[in-house]
Amino acid sequence: MPVAATETNEVGTGGGLIHLGRVMLAALAFVGLAACDVPSIRTSGDVSALNVQSVEVDTSQMAVAVEGRAFAVTREKLDADLTAAITAALASKSDPEGRPVRVDITMEQLRLAPPIERVAAGTSAATGVVSVIEVGTGAVVVPPTRVTGNSESIRAAWILGLATTQTVDKDYGGTVNGFAATTRAALFGPDE
Numbered sequence: 001m002p003v004a005a006t007e008t009n010e011v012g013t014g015g016g017l018i019h020l021g022r023v024m025l026a027a028l029a030f031v032g033l034a035a036c037d038v039p040s041i042r043t044s045g046d047v048s049a050l051n052v053q054s055v056e057v058d059t060s061q062m063a064v065a066v067e068g069r070a071f072a073v074t075r076e077k078l079d080a081d082l083t084a085a086i087t088a089a090l091a092s093k094s095d096p097e098g099r100p101v102r103v104d105i106t107m108e109q110l111r112l113a114p115p116i117e118r119v120a121a122g123t124s125a126a127t128g129v130v131s132v133i134e135v136g137t138g139a140v141v142v143p144p145t146r147v148t149g150n151s152e153s154i155r156a157a158w159i160l161g162l163a164t165t166q167t168v169d170k171d172y173g174g175t176v177n178g179f180a181a182t183t184r185a186a187l188f189g190p191d192e
Helices: 020-033 075-091 114-122 158-163 168-188
Strands: 008-013 048-058 101-112 125-134 140-150
Touching: 048 075, 075 101, 075 168, 101 140, 101 168, 125 168, 140 168
Parallel strands: 008 140, 048 101
Antiparallel strands: 101 125, 125 140
16 A cells, blocks of 8 residues: 655656746756756665565546546556556666565646647646555655656647647656656666
8 A cells, every 4th residue: 555645755857837927937947957867755875776566556536537638548547557657667777686665656646738838838747646665564765755757748838839739648648657757767866
């Protein structure tokens, strides 16, 4: 079972709606921020190897599976898609000789930016509370921490953003994979 998030830290690549008054700043900062590393959610100095034995995603607390754009997906399908993407992302960094752990994620939101928000460089994003528990002992390796991951797709601003809007299927897949990649970076550091 996922750990209840009573107090959480926050980490991620941002997300949400960018207000029109900040469009220019956001557009200028976008290129620089896209290359920023995701901060580690592990305890400072903890460099122990982790052997991820399972990933448990809980979408039951979400009001709807997807917000922002009309997309017919159930919470069960979202749960399965996130579990598969996160399991695959973490497998590439998991060490079979490391500390055996379970990664619990309670999803809060998956929001696909509507095409009109692309004019203001809106970005699709997913947010969830991630915790890591040692298998066998139940020891908390990483306390509940809010993680936000943006879609993997590059977002253009202004009219170009509208003209290059992705299909909802691709936006959904990119957002699921973007959250998985952010979770991997938060647990294991940036890809080299």
